[in-house]
Amino acid sequence: xxxxxFLAIWPDTPTxxxxxxxxxALAPLPGRPAHPLDWQVTLIFLGALxxxxxxxxxxxxxxxxxxxxxxxxxLDRIGHFARSRAPWCGPTRTPxxxxxxxxxxxxxxxxxxxxxEPRPYRPHLTLARKxxxxxxxxxxxxxxxxxxxxxxxxxxxxxxxxxxxxxRYPLP
Numbered sequence: 388x389x390x391x392x393f394l395a396i397w398p399d400t401p402t403x404x405x406x407x408x409x410x411x412a413l414a415p416l417p418g419r420p421a422h423p424l425d426w427q428v429t430l431i432f433l434g435a436l437x438x439x440x441x442x443x444x445x446x447x448x449x450x451x452x453x454x455x456x457x458x459x460x461x462l463d464r465i466g467h468f469a470r471s472r473a474p475w476c477g478p479t480r481t482p483x484x485x486x487x488x489x490x491x492x493x494x495x496x497x498x499x500x501x502x503x504e505p506r507p508y509r510p511h512l513t514l515a516r517k518x519x520x521x522x523x524x525x526x527x528x529x530x531x532x533x534x535x536x537x538x539x540x541x542x543x544x545x546x547x548x549x550x551x552x553x554x555r556y557p558l559p
Contacts, residue, residue: 390541392433392441394448394492396460396485397540397552398426398512402532406462406476409530410514413465416474418518424548426512427540428460428477430489433501443499444539445554451491452537452556458484460510463529467521474521477511478529485510488537488558534558 398406407423410416433444460478467474486508493503539554 391435392444392539392541392553393429394431394433394444395427395429395538395540396534396536397428397538398532399535402462402530405530406512409526410476413524416515416518416521418472418474418515420515421513422548425550426514427538427550428510428512428534430485430508430510430537431492431496431501432504433496440499444496444501447492447495447499448537448539448554448556451488451495452558454491455488455537455558456484457533457535457558458482458488460485460532460534461529462512462532463526464523465514465521465526466511466523467518469520471516472518473516474514474518475511476514476526476530477509479525481508481510485534 403423403426460482462476462478464479465474465476489508535558537556537558538552540550540552543549543551
């Protein structure tokens with residue numbers, strides 16, 4: 388059986404709790420809210436993979452993490468992806484360190500048979516699903532977060548939270 392996997396950064400507990408507090412103060416999200424423990428910023432979606440390809444992905448992720456550095460991310464916007472019907476929270480500006488990490492991963496994952504995403508990278512945390520529209524807004528005080536690790540995760544069907552971290556790669 389294959390699992391749908393992805394490489395991501397996960398907010399630490401204080402960041403997640405602050406995001407929960409701020410969202411609760413705005414208004415309840417319509418649709419199907421994502422479990423707060425599932426909030427993460429996907430860097431590369433890998434999809435359903437055969438177990439034998441995981442060794443290649445593990446090596447690439449580990450090497451990319453050693454070349455990268457921890458970085459600060461400021462969550463300061465709430466928006467909505469109309470096509471996927473998903474409200475999100477993310478940064479207005481993508482930190483250069485994050486953009487380099489994603490580019491590095493895409494370049495080296497090609498050797499594992501993972502094609503780069505053709506769309507431009509837009510970091511975000513998905514807050515809910517099946518939502519017709521959410522007005523865009525800026526958070527007056529950004530939620531700061533220092534990303535200190537890259538993770539390999541996978542989805543678990545029918546459970547909440549639905550994502551499980553399989554491996555952690557520290558960012559120096």
